Amino acid sequence: MPTTMQVPATSVPPQAQQILQDVFGFTEFRDGQAEVISRLLEGRSTLAVFPTGAGKSLCYQLPALALDGLTVVISPLIALMKDQIDFLVGRGVAAARLDSSLEREEAVQAYRDLRSGRTRLLYVSPERLGNERFLQLLQQQSISLLAVDEAHCISEWGHNFRPDYLKIAALAKRLKVGRVLALTATATPEVADDISRTFKIDEADMVQTGFYRPNLELRTTPCADGERRELLVKRLRERPRGPTIVYVTLQRTAEEIASHLSEHGFPANAYHAGLKTEKRTEIQDAFMASDDMVVVATIAFGMGIDKSNIRAVYHYNLPKSLESYMQEIGRSGRDGKPAVCEMLACGDDVITLENFTYGDTPASETVEAMVEEFLGAGEQFDVSVYDLARRYDARDLVVKTLLTYLELDGILQSTGPFYTEFKFKPLRSSAEILAKFDPARAEFLGNLFRAAKKGTTWFTLDATVAAKSLGVERERVVAAIGYLEQEGDMIVQATGVRQGYRRLQQTEFRQPEDRRELIEGLAERFLQREQHDIARVEDVVSLAESPGCITCFLLAYFGEQRSDCGHCGRCLGEPPQSMAASNRSVPQPANLQSANMQSIECLRGERHEALRTPRQLARFLCGINSPATSRSKLRGRPEFGMLGNIRFADVLALVEGSC
Numbered sequence: 001m002p003t004t005m006q007v008p009a010t011s012v013p014p015q016a017q018q019i020l021q022d023v024f025g026f027t028e029f030r031d032g033q034a035e036v037i038s039r040l041l042e043g044r045s046t047l048a049v050f051p052t053g054a055g056k057s058l059c060y061q062l063p064a065l066a067l068d069g070l071t072v073v074i075s076p077l078i079a080l081m082k083d084q085i086d087f088l089v090g091r092g093v094a095a096a097r098l099d100s101s102l103e104r105e106e107a108v109q110a111y112r113d114l115r116s117g118r119t120r121l122l123y124v125s126p127e128r129l130g131n132e133r134f135l136q137l138l139q140q141q142s143i144s145l146l147a148v149d150e151a152h153c154i155s156e157w158g159h160n161f162r163p164d165y166l167k168i169a170a171l172a173k174r175l176k177v178g179r180v181l182a183l184t185a186t187a188t189p190e191v192a193d194d195i196s197r198t199f200k201i202d203e204a205d206m207v208q209t210g211f212y213r214p215n216l217e218l219r220t221t222p223c224a225d226g227e228r229r230e231l232l233v234k235r236l237r238e239r240p241r242g243p244t245i246v247y248v249t250l251q252r253t254a255e256e257i258a259s260h261l262s263e264h265g266f267p268a269n270a271y272h273a274g275l276k277t278e279k280r281t282e283i284q285d286a287f288m289a290s291d292d293m294v295v296v297a298t299i300a301f302g303m304g305i306d307k308s309n310i311r312a313v314y315h316y317n318l319p320k321s322l323e324s325y326m327q328e329i330g331r332s333g334r335d336g337k338p339a340v341c342e343m344l345a346c347g348d349d350v351i352t353l354e355n356f357t358y359g360d361t362p363a364s365e366t367v368e369a370m371v372e373e374f375l376g377a378g379e380q381f382d383v384s385v386y387d388l389a390r391r392y393d394a395r396d397l398v399v400k401t402l403l404t405y406l407e408l409d410g411i412l413q414s415t416g417p418f419y420t421e422f423k424f425k426p427l428r429s430s431a432e433i434l435a436k437f438d439p440a441r442a443e444f445l446g447n448l449f450r451a452a453k454k455g456t457t458w459f460t461l462d463a464t465v466a467a468k469s470l471g472v473e474r475e476r477v478v479a480a481i482g483y484l485e486q487e488g489d490m491i492v493q494a495t496g497v498r499q500g501y502r503r504l505q506q507t508e509f510r511q512p513e514d515r516r517e518l519i520e521g522l523a524e525r526f527l528q529r530e531q532h533d534i535a536r537v538e539d540v541v542s543l544a545e546s547p548g549c550i551t552c553f554l555l556a557y558f559g560e561q562r563s564d565c566g567h568c569g570r571c572l573g574e575p576p577q578s579m580a581a582s583n584r585s586v587p588q589p590a591n592l593q594s595a596n597m598q599s600i601e602c603l604r605g606e607r608h609e610a611l612r613t614p615r616q617l618a619r620f621l622c623g624i625n626s627p628a629t630s631r632s633k634l635r636g637r638p639e640f641g642m643l644g645n646i647r648f649a650d651v652l653a654l655v656e657g658s659c
Contacts, residue, residue: 011034011038012029012034012037012038012041013038013041013066015066016037016041016062016063016066019062019065019066020058020062023062023065023091023092023093024058024061024062024091029058030054030055030058031054031209031210032048032050032054032055032207032208032209033055033058033059035207036048036059036181036207037058037059037062037063039205039207040059040060040063040067040145040179040181041063041066041067043178043179044179044202044205045179045180045181045182045199045200045201045205046179046180046181046182046201046205046206046207047151047181047182047183047184047192047195047196047199047201047205047206047207048181048182048183048184048207049184049185049187049192049206049207049208049209050183050185050208050209051185051209051210051211051213051326051330052185052326052327052330052331052334053306053308053330053331053334054185054209056149056183056185057080057084059147059181059183060073060121060145060147060181060183061084061088061093061121063145063181064093064120064121064145065093065120065121067144067145067178068142068144069141069142069143069144069145069178070114070119070120070121070122070141070142070143070144071120071121071122071143071144071145071146071147072122072124072138072143072145072146072147072177073121073122073123073124073147073149074124074125074126074129074146074147074148074149074168075123075124075125075149075150076125076126076149076150076153076162077149077150078099078100078101078125080149080306081097081099081123081125082097082101083306084123085097085123088121093120093121094113094118094119094120094121095119095120095121095122095123096109096110096113096114096119096121096122096123097110097122097123097124098110098111098122098123098124098125098128098134099123099124099125099128100125100127104488104491105488108485108486108487108488110122111137111485111486111487112486112487114137114141115137115140115486117141126153126162126164126165126168127164129164129167129168129171130164130417130497131417131494132416132417132418132419132478133478133479133481133482133485133494134482135171135416136475136478136479136482137482137486138175139174139175141175143175143176143177143178144177144178144179145177145178145179145180145181146168146172146175146177146179146180146181147180147181147183148165148168148180148181148182148183148199149183149184150183150184151165151182151183151184151187151195152184152186152187152191152195152323153165154166154168154169154182154194154195154198155187155190155191155194155195156194156529157190157191157194157529157532160323160324161401161529163397163400163401163403163404164400166198166404166407166408167414169198169199170414172199180199180201182195182196182199182201185326185327185330186323186324186326186327186558187558188323188557188558188559189558189559192206192208210560211326211554211555211558211560212551212555212560212562212565213330213333214565214567215333215336215337215338215339216329216332216333216339216340216341216551217338217339217340217341217567217568217569217572218329218341218342218550218551218554218565218568218569219340219341219342219343219550219568219569219574220342220343220345220543220544220545220546220550220569221342221343221344221345221569221577222345222346222347222544222545222577222578222579223344223345223346224346225346225348228316228344228346229257229260231344232246232257232261232314232316232344233260233261233264233266235314235342236261236266236294236312239311239312239340240311241291241292241311242291242292242309242310242311242312243287243290243291243292243293243307243309243310243311244292244293244294244295244310244311244312244313244314245294245295245297245301245310245312245313245314245328245331245332246261246268246294246295246296246297246313246314246315246316247297247298247299247313247314247315247316247317247319247328248296248297248298248316248317249298249317249318249320249349249352249353250298250317250352251270251272251273251274251298253296253316253317254270254271254272254296254297254298255270255272257270257296257316258270258294258296261294261296266294267290267292267293267294268293268294268295268296269283269286269287269293269294269295269296270295270296270297271283271284271295271296271297271298271301272297272298272301273298283295284301284305287305287307288305288307291309296316299324299328305331306334307331307334308334308335309334309335309337310331310332310333310334310339311332311333311337311338311339311340312332312339312340312341312342313328313329313331313332313339313340313341313342314341314342314343314344315328315341315342315343315344315345316344317346317349317352318343318345318346318349318350318353318537318540318541318544319343319540320353320356320533320536320537320540321533321536321537321539321540322536322539322540322543322554322557323536325343325540325543325554326554326558329341342569343543343544345541345544345545345579346579347541347579348645350537350541350579351644351645351646351647352644353537354534354537354647354648355622355623355624355644355647355648356624357530357533357534357537358530358534358647358648358649358652359618359619359622359624359626359648360395360397360398360530361526361527361529361530362392362394362398362402362523362526363613363615364519364520364523365613366392366393366394367402367519367522367523367526368519368523369392370388370392370399370402371402371406371515371518371519371522372515374403374406374412374501375503375515377503378503379502379503380415380500380501380502380503381500381501381503382418382498382499382500382501383403383498383499383501384496384497384498384499385399385400385403385499386497389627390627390628390631393610393616393626393627393628394626394627395626395627398526401526402522403499403501405522405525406522410504411503411504411518412501412502412503412504413501413502413504414499414500414501415500415501415502416499416500417497417498417499417500418463418474418478418497418498418500419463419494419495419496419497419498420462420463420464420495420496420497420498421460421461421462421463421494421495421496422460422461422463422481422492422493422494422495423458423459423460423461423492423493423494423495424452424458424459424461424481424484424485424490424491424492424493425457425458425459425490425491426459426489426490427488427489427490427491428489428490430446430449433445433484433489433490434446444470444472444480445480445484447470448461448466448470448477448480451465451466451469451470452466458493461477461481463477463478463481539557541579544579545576545577545578545579546570546576547570547576548564548570549564549565549568549570549571550565550568550569550570550571551564551565551567551568551571552564552565596642596643599638599639599642600617600621600639600655603617603637603639604617608632608634609628609632610626610628610629610631610632610634611628611629611634614652614655614656615652616628616629617655618648618651618652618654618655619648620634620639620640621639621640621641621642621643621644621651621655622641622643622644622646622648622651623640623641623644624648
């Protein structure tokens with residue numbers, strides 16, 4: 001991907017210069033910001049590839065104040081939303097957010113401001129785009145700018161593919177958005193091309209400032225698993241104390257290492273998705289206020305965290321990709337002062353990372369069963385991703401990805417999400433609510449209330465059934481419920497989300513050979529993605545074992561060429577090391593203890609439905625959770641993860657061979 005020249009700040013319209021100074025308190029733009037903002041104000045969709053902490057947010061915040069209409073920011077980072085809203089509101093900007101963490105009164109006010117046209121900048125999570133009431137409201141707005149944060153999620157070959165992101169481009173077209181700003185800190189040239197193609201961004205409007213951070217000292221230290229704990233303690237003791245993040249792969253590792261560091265006198269806390277929200281918030285707030293706290297965390301920590309003085313980032317376990325690594329080390333040294341980023345590279349981690357990748361790939365039988373269900377569902381149908389995942393024992397992401405593949409291939413077309421049922425609790429009497437409307441609307445609402453089933457405190461309404469009985473479009477029922485919720489007249493809970501689809505190819509795939517070709521192509525696509533993710537793990541190994549400049553190796557992966565940095569471990573004279581062969585070797589199936597084999601045969605003999613297929617049993621033995629094992633409560637069994645130190649492919653072969 002070409003790196004474009006920075007546009008001088010003087011080329012930005014005077015109005016934007018004034019906003020920069022008056023609202024944000026800056027006199028100059030940072031690298032790339034002026035270039036992006038100029039393009040957006042000219043009405044051109046733009047891709048901004050900036051390093052973590054390089055000021056991407058200003059690229060949509062400032063245009064939001066210079067353009068007429070609403071700016072919508074789509075971001076999965078709730079912490080980032082909160083911080084930015086506080087910042088903007090403190091400077092008099094009419095900004096709001098809609099996410100699951102809002103109190104009811106906050107959400108009601110946000111909806112009122114949006115409907116009235118007061119809101120200039122609205123932050124939403126990608127999941128909000130699956131809320132039909134919200135989309136109805138959004139269609140009534142004039143959207144001048146749609147900013148898509150973490151835009152690499154749109155690429156099927158990116159490191160964090162989210163199928164829902166692929167629908168954002170179609171949504172932008174439907175909402176008649178004026179221009180799109182795609183932002184990411186971790187796009188390879190191939191992923192950047194994917195993003196640009198999806199949003200129809202010209203090559204001249206791709207702005208990359210460069211990934212090089214001169215204040216980061218990158219080090220990789222291959223070591224055995226048994227050496228890591230004490231090596232981490234040694235590093236923390238010999239270096240100046242400062243806010244530190246230690247990244248691990250598993251939740252239990254986070255707890256174990258945090259406890260170990262605490263025992264050695266470090267103020268350490270574990271952070272992972274298994275903790276309650278209140279506890280995670282407590283730890284995050286403490287870290288933000290601390291000058292020497294150590295957080296031992298899974299990748300759940302750090303997204304949207306804007307702490308400038310993080311002095312060290314350690315990877316106790318290997319990151320799953322170089323994109324993840326770049327993102328995670330990018331959280332250190334944002335104040336421009338020196339920071340160290342060290343990877344304690346153990347070959348044992350390769351197996352764990354590969355197994356999670358292998359375990360996510362659906363069996364060809366699963367792909368076939370789901371495709372047959374979709375093709376036999378009629379011209380128009382709807383599905384529940386949750387129900388499909390449970391029935392076929394696949395992660396939600398697998399089901400969504402399969403449906404997305406069928407959309408991309410022109411076989412299905414999404415007709416949008418909807419809820420099968422609404423529960424609502426009035427906060428005012430019916431008379432008070434109806435008194436606010438003219439007679440015709442009041443009559444409609446009265447009939448709608450009567451169509452609902454009354455419980456002790458909640459009413460239940462099937463929107464489709466109610467619309468049919470009242471002789472109106474379903475959209476009118478949903479809009480009415482949404483309006484009353486936004487006005488604070490009732491609390492609404494929507495349940496049973498389903499995704500609607502239309503078959504676009506009615507005559508094809510009727511013959512067995514046609515369907516077989518389709519199914520085999522889809523299964524192959526999943527396998528290609530699996531191999532792509534496995535290759536990412538090998539890229540991390542190559543970085544750890546790189547004989548030359550570590551910084552140059554990393555930058556080259558993202559398409560940036562430069563001479564040796566002079567300040568990474570290799571440039572400072574640290575000799576390259578290979579991950580010891582003994583660390584990466586694993587017990588072969590033939591050498592497994594007979595006790596293990598007996599346990600496996602005993603488990604198979606119990607005939608658990610959740611472990612019916614060889615792939616299900618192999619995932620279980622490797623410690624890879626699935627909807628079926630969670631539902632059957634088998635994770636507590638000692639056999640769960642008993643072969644976690646063996647490659648998934650070997651375990652699968654072992655299971656298939658003993659069937």
